[in-house]
Amino acid sequence: MSRREYPLRFQCKHPGCAESATYRYSTRRDLSESFELRHYGSGKGWLCLRHSEPDRVLSADNPTTHFEVVSDERPHGRYFGHNGLVTGPGFLAYASDLPAGTKLIITARIELPYSKVEESNSRNDNGSQP
Numbered sequence: 128m129s130r131r132e133y134p135l136r137f138q139c140k141h142p143g144c145a146e147s148a149t150y151r152y153s154t155r156r157d158l159s160e161s162f163e164l165r166h167y168g169s170g171k172g173w174l175c176l177r178h179s180e181p182d183r184v185l186s187a188d189n190p191t192t193h194f195e196v197v198s199d200e201r202p203h204g205r206y207f208g209h210n211g212l213v214t215g216p217g218f219l220a221y222a223s224d225l226p227a228g229t230k231l232i233i234t235a236r237i238e239l240p241y242s243k244v245e246e247s248n249s250r251n252d253n254g255s256q257p
């Protein structure tokens with residue numbers, strides 16, 4: 128026997144955006160007391176990641192993102208922000224393996240296929256290397 132679900136769906140409130148999110152709850156009460164209903168319901172609206180965090184979205188106009196966090200020592204361990212381990216494609220960083228005060232610098236950069244010639248020309252113009 129399948130259990131009933133209580134879905135809550137929002138469409139991004141950014142004009143023209145078709146992104147949506149559906150949250151599902153086990154009970155009507157879970158839905159009515161949900162974070163999502165309190166924060167996005169009653170006309171407040173919801174924004175997709177593309178429109179809530181546009182600086183994180185890589186694009187031709189935003190080809191590089193940058194994030195930095197410094198580890199700190201706490202009574203129960205060493206952390207980068209709220210995390211003892213930070214991971215992403217190509218790396219792992221355990222805060223406990225490194226001294227407190229270590230700065231973790233994460234950069235993501237895209238190279239569009241049609242921009243390689245353009246980019247290489249601009250590097251030659253100013254003489255710098257990547």
Ligand SMILES: [Zn+2]
Pocket residue numbers: 139140141144145146174175176177178
């Ligand atoms: Zn959106």
